[in-house]
Amino acid sequence: MGSWKKEDGNYVWIHGPVIVGAGPSGLAVSACLKQNGVPFLILERSNCIASLWQEKTYHCLKLHLPSQFCQLPFLSFPENFPKYPTKHQFISYMESYATHFSIQPRFKQTVERAEFDGFWRVQTQDFEYFSWWLIVATGENAEPVVPEIQGIENFHGPVIHSSVYKSGSVFRNQRVLVVGCGNSGMEVSLDLCRFNATPHMVVRNSIHILPREVLGVSTFAIAMALLKWLPLRQVDKFLLLLANFSLGNTDRLGLRRPKMGPIELKNATGKTPVLDVGALSQIKCGKIKVMEGVTEITKNGAKFMDGQEKEFDSIILATGYKSNVPNWLKGTDFFTKDGMPKTAFPNGWRGENGLYVVGFTRRGLIGTSWDAVNIAGDIADQWRIINGGKNSCGSKILFKDSQEK
Numbered sequence: 246m247g248s249w250k251k252e253d254g255n256y257v258w259i260h261g262p263v264i265v266g267a268g269p270s271g272l273a274v275s276a277c278l279k280q281n282g283v284p285f286l287i288l289e290r291s292n293c294i295a296s297l298w299q300e301k302t303y304h305c306l307k308l309h310l311p312s313q314f315c316q317l318p319f320l321s322f323p324e325n326f327p328k329y330p331t332k333h334q335f336i337s338y339m340e341s342y343a344t345h346f347s348i349q350p351r352f353k354q355t356v357e358r359a360e361f362d363g364f365w366r367v368q369t370q371d372f373e374y375f376s377w378w379l380i381v382a383t384g385e386n387a388e389p390v391v392p393e394i395q396g397i398e399n400f401h402g403p404v405i406h407s408s409v410y411k412s413g414s415v416f417r418n419q420r421v422l423v424v425g426c427g428n429s430g431m432e433v434s435l436d437l438c439r440f441n442a443t444p445h446m447v448v449r450n451s452i453h454i455l456p457r458e459v460l461g462v463s464t465f466a467i468a469m470a471l472l473k474w475l476p477l478r479q480v481d482k483f484l485l486l487l488a489n490f491s492l493g494n495t496d497r498l499g500l501r502r503p504k505m506g507p508i509e510l511k512n513a514t515g516k517t518p519v520l521d522v523g524a525l526s527q528i529k530c531g532k533i534k535v536m537e538g539v540t541e542i543t544k545n546g547a548k549f550m551d552g553q554e555k556e557f558d559s560i561i562l563a564t565g566y567k568s569n570v571p572n573w574l575k576g577t578d579f580f581t582k583d584g585m586p587k588t589a590f591p592n593g594w595r596g597e598n599g600l601y602v603v604g605f606t607r608r609g610l611i612g613t614s615w616d617a618v619n620i621a622g623d624i625a626d627q628w629r630i631i632n633g634g635k636n637s638c639g640s641k642i643l644f645k646d647s648q649e650k
Contacts, residue, residue, distance in 0.1 A: 255372045261285040262378035262601070262624055263367050265359070267294045267350040270604030270613045271382035272339060273317040276346040277621030280319060283628045286376075287350035288369060294350065295339040297386055297566075298332060301408040305436050306332040309428060309520045311463045315610045318617055320345055329457075360576040361598045378599040378624055381574065385515070385585070385605055386566035392424070396542040400560060407433055407563040413440035416559055421445070422547055424539065425563030426452055426500070428517065431524040433563050434533045445555065446528075449538040452500055453507040453518035454525060455484060456491040464520065468508060481506025492521065498528050499535035515585075515607040568605070594619050 264271050267289035278285050293299050307329045308315050312322045320342055326334055354369040365379040389406045397404060407429045413436040423434050426448040434444040455464050464487065471480045484507055495502065503510055507518040527533040537550040546556035568584025579596040580586060586593035590606040594616040601620045606612025
């Protein structure tokens with residue numbers, strides 16, 4: 246039995262699952278539950294849906310994959326959207342999605358603790374919610390990763406994470422150290438070039454860079470089509486042939502490829518290949534400088550593994566995000582210490598005692614949709630048994646001893 250404290254009157258029984266997170270994953274599973282006639286409650290710590298997209302992304306961001314691979318269940322993107330929707334178009338799609346399915350999260354409800362105690366007890370700063378089911382929809386990218394770098398506290402200029410970077414206009418004509426070479430690091434560096442900044446991008450490890458398109462066809466779409474007919478490693482080999490043909494030998498630019506193929510590496514570690522949208526050409530012409538790992542940050546710049554030392558005006562940490570599930574979900578060993586399900590896709594969406602997980606597949610929004618459909622179907626089967634086979638789409642969430650009805 247868990248040890249719980251609550252103020253008198255601030256407890257709520259939910260006649261349906263509690264969903265933690267109102268990003269794409271939370272919205273997708275909500276829509277699927279709606280389609281199955283199951284009531285639910287979404288708890289969201291921010292004051293908006295898709296807060297990562299709305300609050301922690303840069304202005305020039307576009308979807309990396311064609312829109313048909315990024316839409317959520319039961320609602321397509323508008324026909325007038327481009328092949329690769331912008332950040333703002335994707336946000337508008339999310340808002341339209343929530344409106345279309347009448348999804349109304351409870352905002353500014355930060356889950357401080359959740360634990361199974363005969364039923365799920367979900368504690369926020371205001372209420373304690375009880376339910377038979379808990380759906381974790383906080384995703385793989387809940388919190389920024391801020392690395393420890395020797396001497397960084399001594400740097401004279403601004404040090405920011407890419408989650409607060411909006412535009413290169415703030416860094417016009419500056420020498421900028423960009424720590425990280427994933428999609429964010431590449432795109433931030435490219436954006437900096439547009440404002441005559443000089444980005445120096447730190448590449449510590451090997452990385453796969455693929456063309457976003459080959460002869461007008463999405464590289465991702467090619468991979469998905471081939472995987473229906475060929476083994477994964479053969480598809481990886483074909484993708485690398487396309488990359489070498491389209492981009493050339495990236496090793497000569499200081500961008501060494503891993504020994505494991507791009508799809509195999511993504512499935513095994515979650516490390517996403519970079520889909521090039523123009524940064525590589527800026528690296529080739531010297532506008533983006535590729536640097537080895539940082540050994541120390543100094544007052545005026547940085548020292549590097551190859552012995553170089555350079556001065557910088559600003560530092561941007563394009564070091565990605567991580568799950569925050571271990572901070573609040575207690576009493577279960579379903580997740581690793583890094584906050585990812587121990588069971589690999591496609592079976593990582595369901596745990597014990599009514600625990601469900603959506604958006605942790607390392608397969609983007611396609612994986613999210615897969616999870617959402619499975620979860621809703623599984624809960625709906627249980628719901629119909631509990632309610633004698635009746636469709637309960639009109640059921641109300643009950644709030645006990647609270648002001649909400």
